[in-house]
Amino acid sequence: MFGLKDDWAFDVSPRYFTLEDFDGGVARWCPACGDHAVLQAVKRICRDEQLPPEKVVAVSGIGCSSRFPHYMSTYGFHGLHGRALPVACGVKARRPDLTVWVATGDGDCCSIGAGHWIHAIRYNMNLVVMLFDNAVYGLTKNQTSPTSPVGLKTNTHPRGAWLPPLNPLSATLGFTNVSFVAQTVDWNPIHLHATLLRAYQHRGLSFVRIMQRCPTYTAGLFDDIQKKPDGMTLLSHADGVPIDDALRRIIKGEIEHDPSDLAKARALAEQGDPLPIGLLYCDPSRPCYEEYTNAGLDMKPEDKLAVLERELNRFAV
Amino acid sequence: MTTNSRRTRIDEQIVEIVSDSGEGAQKAGQSFGAVSAKMGNGVWTVEIIPAEIKPPARSRAGASGIRVRFGAREMTNMGDEADLVVAFNEQVLYGRIEQGAYREGTVILLENKWADDPQEPVRAQYAEALVEFKKRGYVVHELALEKACLEHTPTPRLGKNMFVLGMLCQIYGRDLKPALDEVAMIFARKGEDVVKRNQRLIEAGAAFAAEHIDLHYEVPAWQSERAMVVMNGNQAAGLGIMASGMEVLSMYPITPATSVSHYMAGVFARMGGCLHQAEDEIAAIGFAIGSSYAGKTACTVTSGPGLALKTEFLGLAVMAEIPLVIVLVQRGGPSTGLPTKVEQGDLLAALYGAPGDAPKVVLAPATIEDCFHFVITARRLAETFRTPVLVLTDANLATGVSPFPRPELDARWLAPPFDQADWDEKVPPYDWDGETGISQRPIPGQKGGEYVLTGLAHTRQSKVAYDPEANQLGCDMRSRKLAALQKTLRPPTVNGDPEGDLLVVGWGSTLGAITEAVDRARGEGHRVSSLHLRVLSPLEPGLTEIFKRFKQVMTVEINYSDDPITGAGAGEQRRYAQLAWVLRSVTLAPVQCWSVVEGQPLQPAKIYNAISRYLPPLGDSARAADKKSSEEAACSA
Numbered sequence: 001m002f003g004l005k006d007d008w009a010f011d012v013s014p015r016y017f018t019l020e021d022f023d024g025g026v027a028r029w030c031p032a033c034g035d036h037a038v039l040q041a042v043k044r045i046c047r048d049e050q051l052p053p054e055k056v057v058a059v060s061g062i063g064c065s066s067r068f069p070h071y072m073s074t075y076g077f078h079g080l081h082g083r084a085l086p087v088a089c090g091v092k093a094r095r096p097d098l099t100v101w102v103a104t105g106d107g108d109c110c111s112i113g114a115g116h117w118i119h120a121i122r123y124n125m126n127l128v129v130m131l132f133d134n135a136v137y138g139l140t141k142n143q144t145s146p147t148s149p150v151g152l153k154t155n156t157h158p159r160g161a162w163l164p165p166l167n168p169l170s171a172t173l174g175f176t177n178v179s180f181v182a183q184t185v186d187w188n189p190i191h192l193h194a195t196l197l198r199a200y201q202h203r204g205l206s207f208v209r210i211m212q213r214c215p216t217y218t219a220g221l222f223d224d225i226q227k228k229p230d231g232m233t234l235l236s237h238a239d240g241v242p243i244d245d246a247l248r249r250i251i252k253g254e255i256e257h258d259p260s261d262l263a264k265a266r267a268l269a270e271q272g273d274p275l276p277i278g279l280l281y282c283d284p285s286r287p288c289y290e291e292y293t294n295a296g297l298d299m300k301p302e303d304k305l306a307v308l309e310r311e312l313n314r315f316a317v
Numbered sequence: 318m319t320t321n322s323r324r325t326r327i328d329e330q331i332v333e334i335v336s337d338s339g340e341g342a343q344k345a346g347q348s349f350g351a352v353s354a355k356m357g358n359g360v361w362t363v364e365i366i367p368a369e370i371k372p373p374a375r376s377r378a379g380a381s382g383i384r385v386r387f388g389a390r391e392m393t394n395m396g397d398e399a400d401l402v403v404a405f406n407e408q409v410l411y412g413r414i415e416q417g418a419y420r421e422g423t424v425i426l427l428e429n430k431w432a433d434d435p436q437e438p439v440r441a442q443y444a445e446a447l448v449e450f451k452k453r454g455y456v457v458h459e460l461a462l463e464k465a466c467l468e469h470t471p472t473p474r475l476g477k478n479m480f481v482l483g484m485l486c487q488i489y490g491r492d493l494k495p496a497l498d499e500v501a502m503i504f505a506r507k508g509e510d511v512v513k514r515n516q517r518l519i520e521a522g523a524a525f526a527a528e529h530i531d532l533h534y535e536v537p538a539w540q541s542e543r544a545m546v547v548m549n550g551n552q553a554a555g556l557g558i559m560a561s562g563m564e565v566l567s568m569y570p571i572t573p574a575t576s577v578s579h580y581m582a583g584v585f586a587r588m589g590g591c592l593h594q595a596e597d598e599i600a601a602i603g604f605a606i607g608s609s610y611a612g613k614t615a616c617t618v619t620s621g622p623g624l625a626l627k628t629e630f631l632g633l634a635v636m637a638e639i640p641l642v643i644v645l646v647q648r649g650g651p652s653t654g655l656p657t658k659v660e661q662g663d664l665l666a667a668l669y670g671a672p673g674d675a676p677k678v679v680l681a682p683a684t685i686e687d688c689f690h691f692v693i694t695a696r697r698l699a700e701t702f703r704t705p706v707l708v709l710t711d712a713n714l715a716t717g718v719s720p721f722p723r724p725e726l727d728a729r730w731l732a733p734p735f736d737q738a739d740w741d742e743k744v745p746p747y748d749w750d751g752e753t754g755i756s757q758r759p760i761p762g763q764k765g766g767e768y769v770l771t772g773l774a775h776t777r778q779s780k781v782a783y784d785p786e787a788n789q790l791g792c793d794m795r796s797r798k799l800a801a802l803q804k805t806l807r808p809p810t811v812n813g814d815p816e817g818d819l820l821v822v823g824w825g826s827t828l829g830a831i832t833e834a835v836d837r838a839r840g841e842g843h844r845v846s847s848l849h850l851r852v853l854s855p856l857e858p859g860l861t862e863i864f865k866r867f868k869q870v871m872t873v874e875i876n877y878s879d880d881p882i883t884g885a886g887a888g889e890q891r892r893y894a895q896l897a898w899v900l901r902s903v904t905l906a907p908v909q910c911w912s913v914v915e916g917q918p919l920q921p922a923k924i925y926n927a928i929s930r931y932l933p934p935l936g937d938s939a940r941a942a943d944k945k946s947s948e949e950a951a952c953s954a
Contacts, residue, residue, distance in 0.1 A: 024769070053764075053767055054761065054764040054766065054767055057611070058769075070769050075766075075768065076768070076769030078770065078771040078773070079603075079772060080629055080633055083599065083630065085600075086599070086607065087607035088607060090567065090603060090606060090607020090608040090610070091607040093593065093608050094564055094565065095613070097762065098761055115596055115600070116596065116599075116600055116603075118596070119596035119600065293593065295586065295591070296586065296589025296590065301728050302728070304588045304589060305731065307584065307587050307588045308556070308559060308588070308726050311584055312723055312724070315546040315547055315552070316544065316545070316723065317351070317354045317545040317546060
């Protein structure tokens with residue numbers, strides 16, 4: 001870190017990282033796309049936490065938001081549709097030293113990759129999973145997504161989406177071993193940053209649903225929430241997402257919510273108007289799968305060889 | 318009868334123990350195989366496995382058991398019909414008879430308690446079977462096995478397997494000491510009483526056979542001085558995975574591959590490895606790819622249906638050049654197919670089963686020993702060529718048990734590829750060598766190497782590229798790696814004369830059976846040779862030249878092909894066996910094939926009959942050969 005240590009001695013790091021050190025070039029999302037804000041928030045956290053870029057990995061699937069790694073100048077893995085989570089878990093399996101950000105969309109996570117979503121929550125590895133929820137398939141040009149609201153007209157449902165939308169928060173809060181669920185919005189950079197930072201600090205898998213505007217296909221979808229003075233409710237708590245006065249000036253509604261209360265969190269997850277934003281649920285005591293996968297990391301080759309020789313003895317004729 | 322009556326010397330023997338499942342036949346057979354190996358015999362053991370976990374008792378399809386082929390030479394396959402069978406009931410024998418497991422003269426040692434069964438239908442079935450077996454020419458000895466066991470154990474159904482082990486030791490002149498030691502090891506955890514009881518049963522079985530069974534054989538030792546280990550192919554692959562320095566095995570349960578992980582589960586953690594049972598086949602390979610991307614050696618094991626699900630990720634590993642080892646234990650297909658049975662049906666899927674051009678390395682172990690060493694080679698190739706490597710074994714190798722020379726472990730195999738030194742920023746993440754396509758990869762943590770891996774077409778800098786040149790270059794470079802690898806391979810060795818009437822080409826687990834069949838034909842004077850391929854992508858070089866020296870080339874495989882005579886497909890419509898397709902396209906030679914999909918390991922006699930169709934009558938061949946050699950003599954004169 002750059003600055004003063006507890007003992008007041010100067011500790012000047014030979015490397016100081018600026019925002020530009022995490023900048024992977026011009027992001028090619030549409031102008032006014034909510035993804036830009038998320039990218040900026042993550043870069044800020046990397047800068048503020050002074051994470052060496054080589055120790056950061058952005059993992060994604062396929063979709064608009066999954067272009068995310070390309071716009072970071074860290075390591076990145078832009079893989080297959082729906083498969084960001086198995087890859088991210090694999091990266092973390094033997095590399096506790098890496099910080100992994102997962103960018104996934106409502107189609108990527110809640111549809112084609114839904115099986116992995118359930119199990120990644122259960123593995124509870126130390127990842128920040130950002131669900132960019134714009135309620136539509138954008139990259140493939142306007143098809144219904146599992147989170148599309150009833151009546152949303154798309155190229156696959158021109159008369160309007162028929163099925164009730166899947167609620168990613170309720171679902172996640174129902175998965176065994178869930179340890180962190182938060183909700184935020186792309187259009188409030190303060191809350192977005194504070195939420196992702198809180199997620200980064202959590203030990204275990206932090207699942208953050210980001211309400212994200214798509215100016216091209218679902219423009220206006222969040223207008224009500226965004227523009228109504230009481231469209232959103234801040235969830236406040238000492239363990240929650242920190243709220244400052246600037247935030248309170250913009251968002252009027254606020255309720256105290258203890259994030260250790262799972263039943264209450266589930267009730268809030270069902271609430272759409274006003275939209276609760278902040279930390280819904282957090283249990284840092286849940287077991288992390290890394291404790292299992294990282295076992296034996298520092299074992300020496302000679303000790304491994306000894307085990308193998310004993311095995312061969314077992315099979316010896 | 319006395320125990321020291323003279324023994325008949327025989328070179329080899331095939332013994333089966335067949336029972337309902339849960340009667341311990343496999344344990345007895347494995348122990349007998351191990352004892353035979355310890356006494357210096359060549360041994361090949363193969364389990365007879367019903368598809369259900371607990372099929373109904375006394376059912377034909379429920380046959381569970383084991384075949385042990387042993388003799389005074391190396392055993393490379395299960396052989397043809399059994400010489401001697403121990404059966405705990407007569408019904409399970411029918412299942413084996415349907416598979417052609419027995420011949421006229423096969424000796425059957427049959428539990429006879431069914432003759433006095435309280436249920437009339439059982440008694441009738443038993444009586445009927447005796448007539449049937451006699452008609453087929455089997456030599457049936459009815460024995461009161463369970464009754465004899467009752468003197469030594471209150472639960473003869475569970476103990477008679479060890480009694481049978483003792484019987485077999487007596488019949489084939491095995492020392493009891495190694496059998497008793499073996500049992501002590503198997504039951505060590507169950508306590509002294511259990512060990513003692515089972516040892517008593519072995520001794521009782523031996524005494525029973527000496528008194529009641531007039532069969533006394535001696536099978537001489539073959540084995541060299543080399544230290545040997547004995548295991549099945551899945552254990553060998555599992556051991557190979559660990560010895561190759563893998564840190565992560567990511568898998569999803571699938572028959573017949575799962576037992577690789579069963580074996581490793583106990584040991585891998587002690588070696589500091591991570592066995593991840595993923596939520597599905599796709600996640601299993603995704604997790605391995607993630608670990609490998611992060612610089613940790615990773616592999617996955619699967620079978621055909623799992624390969625189908627893994628295909629998209631496999632394509633990504635090819636495209637993004639991620640080292641990865643996939644052990645594919647083939648079973649019968651298509652679809653769920655024959656989960657516990659043998660087939661070599663995934664070759665084309667392994668070679669070409671991906672959208673677009675996805676060149677990858679494909680190896681095929683031919684022996685249980687290969688299953689160990691090929692994984693070590695696979696890891697080296699995966700890292701050197703920055704590519705996925707598929708290792709194709711099959712259910713025959715997976716469950717076959719045979720001794721092989723104890724591998725000499727090498728600490729260098731365990732060295733991780735992990736590098737955290739600074740990366741030269743001027744070197745792009747895909748710094749393809751124009752000639753070989755090979756490049757070094759940066760690993761997360763390496764300062765200066767930051768790049769975004771992508772499955773999209775990309776440049777040397779790993780930047781997404783849609784321009785016409787970029788994808789052409791990327792495909793060229795990835796293909797070039799196979800060409801570069803091929804240049805390092807030697808042409809395969811021909812077993813037999815380098816020229817002749819027929820060359821039989823095989824791959825995978827059929828090596829032993831093909832060699833045995835071809836050697837038999839050659840012994841009769843036929844001009845036939847064989848050749849076995851172990852590297853299938855890139856293909857071993859020099860095949861065109863080798864094929865030219867034979868009048869006819871054919872493959873022998875366990876996968877589907879139209880029969881050119883009786884089948885629907887002929888001429889251009891004919892669908893060939895999988896290796897035949899590959900060889901025809903590569904060499905342009907009119908390679909023929911014989912293949913079956915009966916779910917069974919190929920047996921030497923069947924192969925012999927099949928290749929005989931392609932062999933000229935002996936006289937013609939010999940005359941032609943004479944003529945040729947006299948021509949040669951004339952030329953050299």
